[in-house]
Amino acid sequence: MPFRERTAWTSLIVTPLIWGGYFWKLWPDLRDGSLQPGSVGLFAGTVVLLMIAQIVMAIVLAIFAGKSAEAPMDEREQLIDLKAARVGYYLLGSLLFFVSALWITGASALVMANGILAAMVIAETLRAGKIVAGYRWSA
Amino acid sequence: MAGPPPIRNTIRRLRFDHDEMTQQALADAIGMTRQTIVAIEQGKYSPSLEAAFRISRVFGVGVEEVFQWEG
Numbered sequence: 700m701p702f703r704e705r706t707a708w709t710s711l712i713v714t715p716l717i718w719g720g721y722f723w724k725l726w727p728d729l730r731d732g733s734l735q736p737g738s739v740g741l742f743a744g745t746v747v748l749l750m751i752a753q754i755v756m757a758i759v760l761a762i763f764a765g766k767s768a769e770a771p772m773d774e775r776e777q778l779i780d781l782k783a784a785r786v787g788y789y790l791l792g793s794l795l796f797f798v799s800a801l802w803i804t805g806a807s808a809l810v811m812a813n814g815i816l817a818a819m820v821i822a823e824t825l826r827a828g829k830i831v832a833g834y835r836w837s838a
Numbered sequence: 839m840a841g842p843p844p845i846r847n848t849i850r851r852l853r854f855d856h857d858e859m860t861q862q863a864l865a866d867a868i869g870m871t872r873q874t875i876v877a878i879e880q881g882k883y884s885p886s887l888e889a890a891f892r893i894s895r896v897f898g899v900g901v902e903e904v905f906q907w908e909g
Contacts, residue, residue, distance in 0.1 A: 701873045773870040775883050834873070836882070 700834075702764040703776055707830035709756045714827065717752060718820040721745040725813065734809045742816075779833030787826030794818035843884045844909035850879055852897045852904065868892040 700708075724741060728734045761768045772780065798814035806814070853859040861875045868889060877883035878893075885893070894901045 701871055704873075767871070770871070773874050774886050774889060775874040775877060776871065 701776070702760065702767045702770075703772070703780075704831060704834040705760050705764070706757075707827045707834070709753075709760065710827040711824060711831055713749070713752050713756065714820060715824045717745060717749045718816075722813075722817065729810065729813065732810075734807065734813070736809065738809065779830055782833060783826045783829035786829045787822045790825050791818055791822035794821060843881070844907065845884055845905055846881060846908050847878065847905050849875070849893065849904060852899070856897060864893070864896060867896045 721741060722729075725734070725738060728738065795815065795818050798811065798818055801811055801814055849864070853861070853864060861879070862872045865872045865875045869892075870889065874883065874885075878885050878889075890901050890905055894904045897904065
């Protein structure tokens with residue numbers, strides 16, 4: 700399995716897992732409309748956890764990948780990356796449109812911020828999934 | 839997802855004819871990954887014109903001897 704496909708698999712698993720945990724904890728407050736500024740601590744903790752997880756996974760993958768981790772992308776890998784980025788970009792744009800509609804319902808800045816965060820997580824997960832699919836079934 | 843392009847290739851045979859050149863050796867010769875060579879050989883990916891010329895030069899043949907349009 701190519702190094703970049705492994706990296707995409709890592710992102711595909713780690714991103715929804717960690718941010719899923721964050722939203723799982725946050726959901727009762729979001730549902731009740733009782734989200735407090737203290738939830739920023741949970742956000743900061745999740746970001747730190749994600750950074751640690753990604754650094755550890757990147758080191759492990761680089762060790763096993765050897766020289767291939769340093770090799771530049773070839774044209775097929777670039778195409779896979781571009782196609783995935785395009786899908787992720789369109790999804791992010793669409794989701795942000797819906798999140799912005801929350802403003803009409805009088806959602807607080809915290810709810811809006813978490814909506815934007817959820818949109819980014821979903822878009823990144825789809826992007827990683829599209830990269831994996833590109834490598835599995837070619838470009 | 840779009841189907842495979844109507845292009846077949848003779849890379850497998852050409853590698854065989856060149857002392858059973860490995861996919862990795864061909865990949866190294868043209869600056870690609872082995873997985874991309876596998877995808878090209880299986881007809882799952884159509885290389886750029888530049889890559890097609892690079893592959894044909896490795897084998898010392900013309901591009902049309904490596905890739906054939908089936909459409």
